[in-house]
Amino acid sequence: MNKTLRPRILINCLKHWSRCYGTEQTQAKATAQAQARPKKRSVYVGLTQPPDAQSVKTDYIGPPDPKSNLRPYVRHYDENETELANKLRLLRIEVEKWNMDFWTKHNQRFYEEKADFIRLHKLSGNDELSADQMSVFYKSFLDKNRRIHMMYNISWYIKNFDMLTLAFAVEVQQLFNRIRKRT
Amino acid sequence: MFRAYYKISSIECLSTHILSAQVQFFRFSTIARSSASTKLQDARNVPSSNNSGPSSILNQQKSENVKISVEKCPWMPSPYVDDGKVFSKYKKLSKFRLTSLVVITTMGGYAMAPAAFDLTTFAMCTLGTGLVSAAANAINQYHEVPFDSQMSRTKNRVLVTGQITPLKAVGFAVVSATSGLCLLYFGVNGLTAALGAGNLFLYTSIYTPMKRMSIANTWIGSIVGAIPPLMGWAGCTGTLDAGAMILAGILYAWQFPHFNALSWNLRPDYSRAGYRMMAVTNPGLCRRTALRYAFAICGLSMVAPLADVTNYWFALETLPLNAYFCYLAYEFKSKSDSGSSRKLFRFSLIHLPALMLLFLANKKNWYFKDNVEEKHVKSDDSYVSRLTTSPSGSLENVLPLKVTVGSS
Numbered sequence: 211m212n213k214t215l216r217p218r219i220l221i222n223c224l225k226h227w228s229r230c231y232g233t234e235q236t237q238a239k240a241t242a243q244a245q246a247r248p249k250k251r252s253v254y255v256g257l258t259q260p261p262d263a264q265s266v267k268t269d270y271i272g273p274p275d276p277k278s279n280l281r282p283y284v285r286h287y288d289e290n291e292t293e294l295a296n297k298l299r300l301l302r303i304e305v306e307k308w309n310m311d312f313w314t315k316h317n318q319r320f321y322e323e324k325a326d327f328i329r330l331h332k333l334s335g336n337d338e339l340s341a342d343q344m345s346v347f348y349k350s351f352l353d354k355n356r357r358i359h360m361m362y363n364i365s366w367y368i369k370n371f372d373m374l375t376l377a378f379a380v381e382v383q384q385l386f387n388r389i390r391k392r393t
Numbered sequence: 394m395f396r397a398y399y400k401i402s403s404i405e406c407l408s409t410h411i412l413s414a415q416v417q418f419f420r421f422s423t424i425a426r427s428s429a430s431t432k433l434q435d436a437r438n439v440p441s442s443n444n445s446g447p448s449s450i451l452n453q454q455k456s457e458n459v460k461i462s463v464e465k466c467p468w469m470p471s472p473y474v475d476d477g478k479v480f481s482k483y484k485k486l487s488k489f490r491l492t493s494l495v496v497i498t499t500m501g502g503y504a505m506a507p508a509a510f511d512l513t514t515f516a517m518c519t520l521g522t523g524l525v526s527a528a529a530n531a532i533n534q535y536h537e538v539p540f541d542s543q544m545s546r547t548k549n550r551v552l553v554t555g556q557i558t559p560l561k562a563v564g565f566a567v568v569s570a571t572s573g574l575c576l577l578y579f580g581v582n583g584l585t586a587a588l589g590a591g592n593l594f595l596y597t598s599i600y601t602p603m604k605r606m607s608i609a610n611t612w613i614g615s616i617v618g619a620i621p622p623l624m625g626w627a628g629c630t631g632t633l634d635a636g637a638m639i640l641a642g643i644l645y646a647w648q649f650p651h652f653n654a655l656s657w658n659l660r661p662d663y664s665r666a667g668y669r670m671m672a673v674t675n676p677g678l679c680r681r682t683a684l685r686y687a688f689a690i691c692g693l694s695m696v697a698p699l700a701d702v703t704n705y706w707f708a709l710e711t712l713p714l715n716a717y718f719c720y721l722a723y724e725f726k727s728k729s730d731s732g733s734s735r736k737l738f739r740f741s742l743i744h745l746p747a748l749m750l751l752f753l754a755n756k757k758n759w760y761f762k763d764n765v766e767e768k769h770v771k772s773d774d775s776y777v778s779r780l781t782t783s784p785s786g787s788l789e790n791v792l793p794l795k796v797t798v799g800s801s
Contacts, residue, residue, distance in 0.1 A: 249459050255475075256466035269471035271555035279543050281555060283471065309539055317543075320665050341660070342676060342729070348664035349674045359667045363605050366539065370559070377560040 263287040278313035282306070294383055298376045305369045312362060316355075323351060471555045485551050486534060486562055487527030487569070494745070495621045496523045501749040502625025502640055505702060505756060510629070517580030518628035522621055524573025525589045529596040531566035535559055536601050543666040546659060577624075584627040592620040608671050611682075615648035636702040643693045643748070649686035650722050651741040653679045657725075657734035680726040683737070687722035691715040694748075707755035711748065718744050 261270055261284055270284040283306055285299045327347040331339055352359075463475065474482055499522040503515055534541070534552050538559075541547035551557045570593060578586035596617045603610040619641040626637040656663060656672040657679065664673050671679035694711040697703045721740050725733045 250462060251459050252462045252464045254464050254466055255473075256469040258466045258468065260468055269555075270468050271471045272469075273467040274542065274548065279548070280539060281542065281553070283555070284468070313539065313543070317665065345660060345673065345676045348660055351664055352667070352669060352674060355667065359605055362667075363602065367536065367602075370536070370538075374559055374563060377558070381560060 260284055275310065275314075277317060278310045279317065280306075280310050280313055282310070292380075292383060294376065294380050298373070298380050301373060301376060305373060308369075309366070316358075319355075320351060323347070469555070472558050472561070473556050482551055482556055483565060486531050486557060486565065488530040488534075489527075492523055492526045492530065495526045495618075497746060497749060498618075498644060499621040499625040499628075501752060502622030502637070503629045504625075504753050505622075505636070505640060506626045506629035507636070507701070507758060508630040514581055514628060517576050518585060518625060521573045521576035521581065521585070522589065522624055524569045524576065525593055526621070528566040528570035528573060529593050531562050531569070532597040533601050535562045535566070536597075540605075540666045540668070544659065544662040546662065577628075581628040582631050584631060584633075585624050588620055588624045588627060592617055592624070595620075604668050604670075606669065608669050608674055608678075610669070611649070611652060611671055614652065615645045618648045619645035635700045636697075639693055639697050639700050639702055640752070643690055643697075644745075646686040646689040646693065647741065647745055647748075650683040650718070650725075650737055651745075653683040654725060654734045654738035654741065657729070658731045676729070680729055684719070684722045684726045687715075687719045690748075691719060697752075701757050703752060703755040704757055707751060710751050710755065714744060714747055714751070 257270065260272055260282070263284055264287050266284070266286045269286055272282045272284070274281050283302065285302055287299070288295070291299070324347060327344075328339060331343070336343075496519050500515070500519050503518055504510070534550055537547075538552050541550050542553045547553070552559060552562055574586055574590055574593075577589050595613065600610055600613050600617055603613060622640045622644055623633060623637055626640065627633055653671060656670045660670075660673050660676075663670050671682065691712075694715055695708050698705045698708055718740060721733070721737045725737045
């Protein structure tokens with residue numbers, strides 16, 4: 211402790227040397243400079259790590275998942291949440307999990323098949339693949355996955371609509387509760 | 394303590410309150426992180442010291458020139474609006490720039506119609522169309538959240554990043570569509586409202602699902618783009634005739650070079666997200682269609698003077714504009730690389746407003762003699778009948794029945 215204190219005192223003395231021996235002019239310039247240069251202060255919004263569901267007051271959304279490109283949600287858990295709100299939260303968690311599963315598998319299939327296509331093409335002699343040649347792969351991928359895409363589409367529309375109606379019901383319920391509390 | 398914080402966070406317009414809320418947020422978030430398993434009672438010990446913190450920063454803010462920079466961490470609260478920019482979020486939701494282009498085409502359709510220009514009807518027509526278009530775009534974004542997150546062009550949309558909840562987005566769409574359609578029905582006429590409602594249905598319920606089913610979606614989407622000038626035309630005259638069809642036809646044809654050039658560079662993204670576009674499934678057809686419809690625009694511009702929409706100078710003036718457009722489409726067809734497609738897309742964004750302006754500049758009749766003749770006839774009748782000509786114009790639009798006074 212004592213070892214660090216002495217150099218610190220010395221440095222502090224040296225720092226304020228100009229103040230002891232300086233003229234009024236330099237003092238004024240220093241304060242003017244400090245006032246002219248705006249102090250930068252950063253305020254952080256959000257969190258760096260996914261929060262625990264019980265410890266937050268609102269839902270949180272995170273950075274996109276590298277495999278499925280979807281953003282994960284953390285749905286907050288309130289101790290006195292109503293039945294409807296509970297249903298909504300569980301439905302949202304289930305749909306998000308289903309979505310993420312689908313897209314992870316789908317994107318993995320896409321990249322694997324694309325790598326296979328490029329490898330096969332390189333084996334047959336040609337080095338560079340033009341965009342038109344890649345289009346053959348894109349078309350075949352779309353054709354192969356047509357039925358899967360249709361099924362996913364219908365399921366997604368239905369689930370999205372379910373989430374919407376439930377969210378609307380929860381909002382209406384919360385509005386009624388707020389009105390009831392005031393009266 | 395959290396209830397007080399919640400009250401602070403609900404005030405969005407005052408930046409100082411936002412600042413204190415954000416600072417408290419950060420401090421509470423650190424508490425949340427450190428004591429994740431314990432109850433919230435521990436947090437009550439800290440706020441007493443925290444109360445001095447935000448207020449001290451507030452005091453400092455008032456005395457010094459403090460530059461606040463808001464840093465966003467990876468995990469953000471889900472419905473989040475920064476610093477009261479609520480309006481700009483909804484603008485992004487409604488695809489404001491696309492909506493304004495649609496509104497410009499409607500204004501062009503209104504101005505080109507061979508009937509008298511009424512400022513209130515014009516304003517209601519454009520505002521109504523803008524609102525309906527905003528609603529359609531919001532519903533489209535609501536439906537396509539997982540697909541938009543796959544593509545790099547659309548992954549920063551407000552619903553994908555969770556800044557607006559889906560319920561609020563659909564609520565905005567419903568309010569916007571209702572008010573837009575009411576404006577069109579009560580402020581303009583029934584035909585415009587019907588066209589608006591039909592366009593909304595076509596875009597949200599037919600075009601959006603079809604994007605993932607077959608490449609015919611581009612043709613349906615072009616119809617969606619061609620209807621707004623028809624709405625403007627119907628808003629002015631109340632009927633649709635050959636001239637309206639020519640204007641709509643030019644806009645229908647314009648959609649093809651515009652969209653094909655846009656989608657050309659996004660083929661890998663479209664394929665992975667599962668969209669069925671010509672650029673992905675049939676690139677040859679994509680390039681040929683762009684060129685064919687560029688020629689169709691040329692042809693329709695030549696025909697416009699014959700249908701009494703414009704004077705004959707129009708055909709001469711649009712020739713260089715359309716010729717350059719056809720040249721760019723030909724370059725796109727022969728080279729078909731990212732450079733030529735980008736040039737074609739960018740020029741199409743200039744080509745459409747320029748064409749609209751030329752339409753306006755070469756309009757066939759600016760003044761209509763029918764009204765003057767009516768006035769000459771009616772001046773022989775009683776004083777009452779002459780008075781009713783001017784207010785009845787706007788009253789007719791509001792009342793559901795035709796206002797006629799006196800016998801003629």
